[in-house]
Amino acid sequence: MDKAPIAVIGTGQMGPGIGVTVALVGHPVTLYGRTEASVARGLTAVDAVLELLTREEIISPEAAAAAGDHISGTTDLAQAVRDAAFVFESIEENLAVKQRMFEQLEALVAPNTILASNTSGLRISDIAANLRRPERAVTTHFWNPPHLIPLVDIVKGERTSDATIEQTRALLLDAGKRPVVVLKDTAGQLGIRLLHAVKREAFSIIEQGLASPEDVDIAIRYGPGMRFGGFGPIEHTDTVGLDMVLAVQESVVPGLCHATEPSRLLREKVARGELGVKTGKGFFDWSQRDPREVTRRRDQWLIRQLKAMAKEQQPASAAADATP
Secondary structure (H helix, E strand, O other), X not given: OOOOOEEEEOOOOOHHHHHHHHHOOOOOEEEEOOOHXXXXXXXXXXXXXXXXXHHOOOOOHHHHHHHHHHEEEEOOHHHHHOOOOEEEEOOOOOHHHHHHHHHHHHHHOOOOOEEEEOOOOOOHHHHOOOOOOHHHEEEEEEOOOOOOOOEEEEEEXXXXXXXXXXXXXXXXXXXXXXXXXXXXXOOOOOHHHHHHHHHHHHHHHHHOOOOOHHHXXXXXXXXXXXXXXXXXXXXXXXXXXXXXXXXXXXXXXXXXXXXXXXXXXXXXXXXXOOOEOOOOEOOOEOOXXXXXXXXHHHHHHHHHHHHHHHHHOOOHHHHHHHOO
16 A cells, blocks of 8 residues: 655654664655755765665665655655645744745645654644644654654643644554653653753763763663663562662762753853863763764664664564574
8 A cells, every 4th residue: 555645854863764764664765955965965865875775784775666666856845745644844943934944745635644843842733833733733743763662652632632643643553663651741842852851960970070071971871771671660660679778869869950940051151162062062072982883882882772672672583584
């Protein structure tokens, strides 16, 4: 059965990976960029993603070729969304810019087309505030890199319909993602809120001089970060016992960071122009580190996890056939 056409608005870090994700399961995808140069960069990124997935044997060369044939690019917004059943927006994280884009999209798409935003922190209710049909607007927050991380946060806006949520969830499940549904429209969705709770405490630990940035990262990577791949914090709580967790929390929670504003240390670094990789210095001195190597290490870790997950999900009959 033919899959519904999908439009992806934006050719930056996220758009190409989102396009590949849905093209791999047979959806025709049109990637929209504002300029010919941005479209060319987006399509080059698509090729790079497909090459990576093929090289790592996550997909077959045939699947890569088919997905590549399903993806095209254009600078014509009307052409990009004309036949789309879904539109994934992944542009600048600016409320006014996203609101204007959604108003443009509503004027161009069919009445039942779902308009999804990849926003990291904005509320879909605010993005869709000026729409005539806000019931079809939804957040679909893919995690970077979207072609490697299974999680997608789906957020139900104040006027998003249940049908929109179910259709979006079904599409993402079909594409191999692990969507979670956030039932109340709040900044940060689900995964981002959990992530920034960790970052708030991490920044506070560094600011207090309790540990170095290097050791904070090591503690997460080789402790909770490894364990959370096997079970989450709620499963962990039930496994060790709620009484034990309560006892630990009574001791630890009073000393945790309770700030309701961003970290003072973070603000100071931004004010000094210490923005991380983009300026050569952040918490680390990037003149002494290769950011490409860090990204490669991250992607290789994710690829190993994907391969392990695929092996775990392999049907018993297939596993038996593979046994010598």
